[in-house]
Amino acid sequence: MMKARILCALFVGVLTAASICNAAPLNSDEQEARAFLQKASSKMFNYYDKMSQELFDTPTEDVDKILSAVGTILKTAKEYVSIVNDSKQFDYSKFSDPELKRVFKIIRRSADEAVLGDDKFLGMFISLGMLEDLASDKDIPAYRNEQVELAFFPDIQNIFAKSNDPEELKYYWQTWREKNGAWAKGNFLNLVEVLREAAEMNEITPLEFWLNEHNMTEMEHVMMQIQPLYLQLHGFIRNQLNKKYGDLVIKSNGPIPHHLYEQVMAQAWTPGSIIDDMYPHKDLPPFDEILKQNNYDTLKMFKMADKFYQSMGFNSISEEYFASHFKMNKEEDEGDCKAVVFDESPNVYMSYCQKMDFRKFLQAHGYMAEAYYAREKVDLPAYYFDAYGLEYPVGEAVILSASTPKHLNSIGLVTQFRFTDEVKMNRHLRMGIHTLLNVPVNFVHTKVMTDLFAGKVELADLNKHYWKLMDKYVGVSPPLDRDSDAYDFPFKFYIELNENKQASKFMTEVLGYQLYEKLCEISGQYSRSMESESINNCDFYGSKKAGDALKQMMQLGSSKPLREVLSTMFPENPSLNAESLLQYYTPMKSWLIKMNSQDNVNVGWTHSDKKVAAVIINTDDEN
Numbered sequence: 001m002m003k004a005r006i007l008c009a010l011f012v013g014v015l016t017a018a019s020i021c022n023a024a025p026l027n028s029d030e031q032e033a034r035a036f037l038q039k040a041s042s043k044m045f046n047y048y049d050k051m052s053q054e055l056f057d058t059p060t061e062d063v064d065k066i067l068s069a070v071g072t073i074l075k076t077a078k079e080y081v082s083i084v085n086d087s088k089q090f091d092y093s094k095f096s097d098p099e100l101k102r103v104f105k106i107i108r109r110s111a112d113e114a115v116l117g118d119d120k121f122l123g124m125f126i127s128l129g130m131l132e133d134l135a136s137d138k139d140i141p142a143y144r145n146e147q148v149e150l151a152f153f154p155d156i157q158n159i160f161a162k163s164n165d166p167e168e169l170k171y172y173w174q175t176w177r178e179k180n181g182a183w184a185k186g187n188f189l190n191l192v193e194v195l196r197e198a199a200e201m202n203e204i205t206p207l208e209f210w211l212n213e214h215n216m217t218e219m220e221h222v223m224m225q226i227q228p229l230y231l232q233l234h235g236f237i238r239n240q241l242n243k244k245y246g247d248l249v250i251k252s253n254g255p256i257p258h259h260l261y262e263q264v265m266a267q268a269w270t271p272g273s274i275i276d277d278m279y280p281h282k283d284l285p286p287f288d289e290i291l292k293q294n295n296y297d298t299l300k301m302f303k304m305a306d307k308f309y310q311s312m313g314f315n316s317i318s319e320e321y322f323a324s325h326f327k328m329n330k331e332e333d334e335g336d337c338k339a340v341v342f343d344e345s346p347n348v349y350m351s352y353c354q355k356m357d358f359r360k361f362l363q364a365h366g367y368m369a370e371a372y373y374a375r376e377k378v379d380l381p382a383y384y385f386d387a388y389g390l391e392y393p394v395g396e397a398v399i400l401s402a403s404t405p406k407h408l409n410s411i412g413l414v415t416q417f418r419f420t421d422e423v424k425m426n427r428h429l430r431m432g433i434h435t436l437l438n439v440p441v442n443f444v445h446t447k448v449m450t451d452l453f454a455g456k457v458e459l460a461d462l463n464k465h466y467w468k469l470m471d472k473y474v475g476v477s478p479p480l481d482r483d484s485d486a487y488d489f490p491f492k493f494y495i496e497l498n499e500n501k502q503a504s505k506f507m508t509e510v511l512g513y514q515l516y517e518k519l520c521e522i523s524g525q526y527s528r529s530m531e532s533e534s535i536n537n538c539d540f541y542g543s544k545k546a547g548d549a550l551k552q553m554m555q556l557g558s559s560k561p562l563r564e565v566l567s568t569m570f571p572e573n574p575s576l577n578a579e580s581l582l583q584y585y586t587p588m589k590s591w592l593i594k595m596n597s598q599d600n601v602n603v604g605w606t607h608s609d610k611k612v613a614a615v616i617i618n619t620d621d622e623n
Contacts, residue, residue, distance in 0.1 A: 026089065026090065026091040027089050027090050027091065028090065028091045028094035028095065030095055030096065030097055030100055032090075033090050033092070033095065033100060033104070034100070036086060036087070036090070037103060037381065037383070038381075040083045040086070040087070040107070040382070040383070041381035041382040041383060042382075043083055044083060044382035044383070045345045045382050048344040048345045048347075048382070049345050049347050051342075051344075052342035052344065052345070052347065052349050053349065055342060055349075056325075056327070056342060056349040056351060083107070087104060087107045087108060088108075090104060092104035092105070103383055103384075106383050106384075106558075107383055108202075109202060110383070120194055120197070121194075123190065123194070124190070124191060124194045124498060127187040127188075127190045127191050127194075128187075128191070128494075128496070128497065128498060130183065130187045131184060131187050131188070131494040131495075131497065132494070132495070134152060134180050134183070134184060134491055134494065135151065135152045135153040135491050136151050136152075136153065137151060137152075137180075138150060138151045138155070139151075139179055139180075140152070140155075140156065140172065140175055140176055140179055141175070143159075143168045143171050143172065152176055152491055153491070156172050156176065157266060159172060160172070160262055160263050160266035160267075161266040161267055161270045162267075162270065162272065163263070164244070164272060166245050166249050166259070166260060169259040169260065169262075169263055170257075170259045170479045170480070172259075173258065173259035173262070173479055174479070174480065177486065177487070177488055181485060181486060181487050182485075184487055184489070184494065185487040185615070188487070188489075188494070188497070189459065191497055191498060192452070192459070194498075195209060195210060195453075195498065196453070205453075206453040207450065207453040207454045209453075210449060210450065210453045210500055211450065211500070211503070212500065213388050213389075213562050214446070214500065214503040214504075214507065215575075215576065216446075216447070216450055218575050218576040218577070219443055219446065219447075219503070219506060219576065221576075221577065222439075222443075222506075222510055222576060222577060222578045223440065223443055223473060225577065225578035225579070225582065226436065226439065226440075226578050226581065226582065228589075229436065229582060229585060229588075229589050229592075230436055230440060231603040231604055232589060232592040232593055232596060232603055233432070233433070233436050233437075233588075233592055234256070234475045234603065234605070235592075235596050235601045235602065235603035235604070236592050236595055236596055236601065237256065237261075237264055237274060237433075238250060238252070238254075238256050238475075238601075238605070239252070239596070239599055239601045240274040240275075241256065241260055241264070241274065244274070245260075251606075253602060253605065253606055254477070254605055254606050254608070254609075255471055255474075255475045255476050255477040255605045255606075255607075255608050256475060256476050256477070256605075257476070257477055257478070257479040258470070258476050258477065258478055258479055258490075259479045260479075261437070261474075261476045262490070264433065264437065265433070265434065265437045265438065268430050268433045268434040268437075269281075269359075269430055269434070273430070273433075275426075275429050275430070275433075279422065279425060279426035279429060280426075281426075283422065283423055283426055284423065284426055284427065285408075285414050285417045285423075287357075287358030287361075287413075288357045288358050290358075290413055290414065291356065291357070291358060291361060291413070292356075294412070294413065296356060296361070297356055298328055298352060298353070298354050298355070298356050298360070299322075299326075299328070301356065301360060301361045301364045302322075302326065302350075302352065302364045302367070302368065303322075304361070304364070304411065305361075305364040305365040305367070305368040305402070306322075306368055308365060308368070308398060308401075308402060308541055309368060309369075309372050309398075309547075311541050311542040311543075311547075312540070312541070312542070312543055312544060312546055312547030312550070313544040313547035313548065313551075314372050314375075314376075314547060314551070315375070317371070317375075325347075325348060325349050325350065326349075326350045326351075326352070327350075327351055327352075328351075328352060328353070328354050329351040329352065329353055329354075337353035337355060338353070339351065339352040339353065339363070339364075339367045340352075341367060341370045341371065343370050343371065343373070343374040343391070344374075344385065345374070345382070345385065346374055346375050346377065346378040348370070348371045348374045348375065350367060350370075350371060352364075352367070362399045362402060362403055363399075365395065365398045365399050365402045366392070366395030366396060366398065366399050367395065368395070368398075369391050369392070369394045369395030369398055370391045370392075370395065372554075373387055373390070373391035373394060373554050374391075376551055376554035376555050377554065377555060377557045379555070380555075380557045380559060384557045384558050384559040385557050385558070386557065386558045387554070387557050387558060387565075388558060388562045388565065389504050389507065389508070390511075390553070390554075390565070390566075392504065392507075392508040392512075393507065393508045393509075393510075393511035393512040393514075393515055394512075394515060394550065394554075395512075396508050396509065396511075396512025396513075396515070396516075397512050397513075397515035397516040397519060399512075400512065400513070400516045401516065401519070401520075401538065401539050401540050401541060402539075402541070404536070404537045404538065404539050405419040405424070405427075405537055406537045406538070406539040407539040407541055410539065410541065424536070424537075425587065425591065428536060428585075428587055428588055429588060429591070432585050432588040435509060435581070435585075436585070438505070438509065439506060439509050439510065440473050440474045441474060441492075442502045442503070442505045442506040442509070443473060443506055444466070444469045444470055444473055444474060445489075445492070445493045445502035446500065446502045446503040446506060447469055447473075448462065448465060448466050448469055449497075449500070449502075451465065452465075459615070460614050460615055461614050461615075462615065463482065463486055463487055463488055463612060463614070463615050464612045464613070464614055466488065466489065467482070467488070467608070467610075467612045471607055471608050475604075475605040477608030477609075477610050478608070478610045478612065479610075480610065481610050481611040481612070482610070482611070482612045482613065483613050484613040484614060484615055485615070486612075486613075486615065487615060507576060509581075510576055510577075510578055510581055511576060513578075513580040513581040513584055514569075514570065514576075514577070514579075514580045514581075515569065516535075516538070516580065516584075517535060517580040517583065517584070518549070518569050518570065518580075519540045519543070519546040519549065519550070520535060520538035520540055522540070522543065522545050522546045522549050523538075523540040523543030523545060523546045524543075524545075525538040525539065525540055525543075526538045528583065534587075535583060535584055536584060536587070549568070549569060552568045553565060553566070553568045553569050556568065563575065
């Protein structure tokens, strides 16, 4: 997956680097500018289609074919070079049409970090690749068995999902960071420098460049909204861990040590979680086995996801299109492999892994949102084709619908299983733990970088600042004192760091629930005034009205500012807020308050007593 991004980035980088030195005379003729844009859009789509096809056809682990793909891609570079060059012939500041000005700004900014030229731009993606290798390198000696070396993913993650030994978990938490700290810090510092320099060359501040369309004020507001529920969940989790491990491992009134917090997240959907004594995992439907019994394979999962969108009135994807544009990537089957979607034009390609389980079944519904979103933008020019990442919360909303007992029963997967109130609460609590533990962590990962680029914190103090934010917003502390050589960000912090992926995940999670509730209302499945109905079992499958509402938003792409696009779904309040998420987890909150009251749990936490030193930054680290 990383190799595909590097190839794509290399192509754009070489093209853009060649365009920087254009010295053509400026032109302020708006009619000529519109004619240029029409031709430019056609060229851009042609470029994207060629690139997507090339990357789709290239095995990600075949080095020779990767190098060949780079050569083939570079041969088509002249089309994009002309777009970037020719756009600089126009002085859009003199245009009277504000929309025309906006388009030229979009085109000028489309290069992002590529304005730095080949060496630095490719160096950035090498750093990203190095950071992704932190997950796959088998360089961690096994606990009490140094002859065996493990990778963070899937080896150590599987241990966190199964182990109930806090010392083993602390060992892996500490050893992974000690083994990879210098490597992570060096590549991280390189990325920070590249992003700052790219912002300067794009004539905007590093903070604007980093945040893009994300709004920290809205994100802060969401954190305030979820705080009462999160405090109850945090208190419950800490109390359960304290019962399990005792005061010497976790204090009854303090923050949760990070290795135990990660354990709870990893065990949300596995046997042995903190709720297993009350709601055993074995009482849930055996979804993986049910899929096998119903003769599912990976392609059938995507076909079922495709039917969901068809049921809402979207034009179906033909068998021929599936055969030529969707393929199984047999080389990426280790662990939780992700699909790779090329959706920069309506001509979508998707490469997916061969792993087949219930989680992949649901993820397929999310991936298909990317495909259908791209197809709905078929009438847009290339410079409006970006959709602010809204395809991901749309996919999240569909996943929420597709995972309901109502939907699973309607497609014949759980007809022999009875969803009692206990089973429903079992599912509900596990969903809540997964969601409400990830949302504040994604916020902290976003805020620590935002504060860095806003000049509120220096690089040397970043690790201390990270733990300060984790203490304040998440109630989590390091499991032991951290010295000046530590850089303690977890692996997920580094994933697609240049694209501010953590902010996108935050938005996806929160907005996904907003879209889910709105689509449930539009389909007539639920409204807050329907006291007898629960949003937790709403399924908008088959609702043409819900499909029409989605199409109206999808078809806009980025032709309007983000808030105007969202206003098609939320005319009263097109901003990010947690009301729908909180409404969804109302039963969980009531249950948590009851359990915490029974055990006399004091919600909230005292500050961490762990010491965190500043990181020593020298010139060699920064270069």
